[in-house]
Amino acid sequence: MKKAIDKFFGLSKNGTSIKKELIAGLITFLTMSYILTVNPNILADAGMDRQALFTATALAAVFGTLFMAFFANLPVAQAPGMGLNSFFAYSVVITMGYSWQFALTAVFIEGIIFLILTFFNVRELIVRSIPRVLKEAIPVGIGLFITLIGLKNANIIVDHPHTLLTLGDFSDHGVWIAMLGLLITAVLLAKNVNGAILIGIIISTIFGLILGDVSLPKGAVVSLPPSLAPIFAKFEWEHIFSFDMLIVVFTFLFVNLFDTVGTLIGVTSKMGITDKDGNFPQMKRALFADAAGTTVGAILGTSTITSFVESTSGVASGGRTGLTAVGTALMFALALFFAPLFLMVPPAATAPALVIVGLFMISSVSKIDFSDITEGLPAFITIAFMPFTYSIAEGIVFGMLSFTFIKVCAGRFKDVSVAVYIIAALFLLKIVMDAMHVIG
Template structure:
């Protein structure tokens, strides 16, 4: 069995083992398992069945992550994207007044478009066109972004109406659970202990149990997941009537599909570049051979997710936690998918791990991700400012996509008006123009 896995995933060539890969997959699961709770809660605001959404979220995550692991052979997990699910629920359905079936149709159309764009190498062309300086900046921005996610999840940093952010309340147990886990994980890394991140999560969870923040479930740990019948296949329903086709060809549908396309593309691109750069698979320009297969896995995941009954699928930045713990191949993603499959039947057990216990993993990974900042030439304003905007916009806007938008846009503008337009490829100019269109459409929507 080990030989078969070694041959398929090239474990020896990537200097890893089955144990390391599966441990990394388990860590990724723990750092992103919150999606099993959050996604159903958000989408159920539209009237969708919450129980069905739990099952669908898990199934879509399993399928999309397996596609990434088996097809692209990358240690990256995929699931319904945060932000995209909020846009689905609060903007498209509750804001514009469309049905959740209509919103699912938009996601389905987006997935089909992505498959076509991937087939004709258009998405791959966009990824390769991103300037090297931004490819060096993207991992740094992601590092700060996931550190913020970890600090927020632990309550170390909290919202403030006056200063936007402030230090959290140190009387809260979650703060101390996270800080203990952070110190333990850092010490284990310093001592070169294998599985440092997983050990840190386990010890933090046990500490949380001692403090009374983690309680054992009163019900059975094993149960049959809810049926997805109430939401399965509803994405195709609007296509079965003339009224539905009128909605599909409306301006609102165009805006909705464009937004889904835009955010999903650059969330996925940012995550792929950021994570793959830490594995060592990327060349000097930041490109890697599995780009097309990775983007196809994303497109297939989104399309299947829409049919199952959930919002847009995207690559998860939390995958970096698995890479930091030794994950190097698609076997890591397969391990994550397997854990989500178990969670379908053992949800009470897997959901014991509190956010505070996974926060140290995200903070430590954030540390590892920022190392590429030394490659950036900040003395050249036409490169330094775009890189800086890419880095700061990711955590400050809570979006990988927005960081890439303002990084690319500023890169094209500064190079053009500084007499260095020959350093910008035609693709970058085209993509930057599309960014401007997106910003204008957003502004028009806000004005309405």
């Protein structure tokens, strides 16, 4: 058995062992298991069943991570992605007014398209055609958007009739639950403690119990996973040929594409297997795993699956092959039977995780050249529009439009690729059609 595992994953060739790989898989799980509480809380705001979402999140992580293990033999874990779940709930459903079934259908279509694009090697064409400055700006905008959601979930920021937003009431227990969690998580991260985000969530939840805002599970802590029936394969085909569906699918595809590529390059570079252009031998198979995970995740009833940068913690612990991913998948499978514990966590306790993930995502702002107005302004518009319009899609739309218009008006036509001209034209057409509909 050991020889078969060694041969399949290439353990000896990569200088690792079964024990080392499984321990690395456990560490990866600890650093990203917060998604089991955060994802259901976010998607529940779209009207989906929170208990069913827990099962869908865990199963999607299991399938997506196993795809990465066996398709690409990489120590990379997958689960519903942060930012994309926020776009699903707060942009498509709450802001645009569509049903969560519509959003789920868009995720499924995106997964199928991603499979096709990967098969025909179109990924490289898309990555090259999008302006680098927007690639750097989009994660920053998403980071701020996620942070805003976290602060709102904890009532640290609340709405105001005159100023739109204001500081929340500090007599609210949720504020203190989130503040304590943020402080604890920050200290643990500073000390390089594995599972810092998860530990922060646990301590915040215990604090909520002390304050009386959280109730212990009724009945057994260990139980069968909640049913998937309320959300399983609940697709809505009525609007699949609408312009809004095109915009939503494009945004899912666009963000997932660069999020996945960036994460994969980051993880594999720590393994020392990337070339000077950031490519590595298993790139195509890894993208297939990501696309397959998204497709299966949509059927299960959750938002887009993506590779998690937290996988670097497993790599740092010695993980080198897909067996690490198998170890992570096994832990997610085990977590399925502890749903009552994960579901007792309140939104205020997961708010620090959103703020910390937002912090991690804004680091690319340092790569943007704000001294060049034709680059800096489109980047700034992309970043600012996401939290201020409460929509990731609007940030991408107006970022692409401003980039195209400013470059053209400045006479720098060659800076704009043919693909960007086409995308900008489609976005402009959508705005004009919406305006005519309102006037009509």
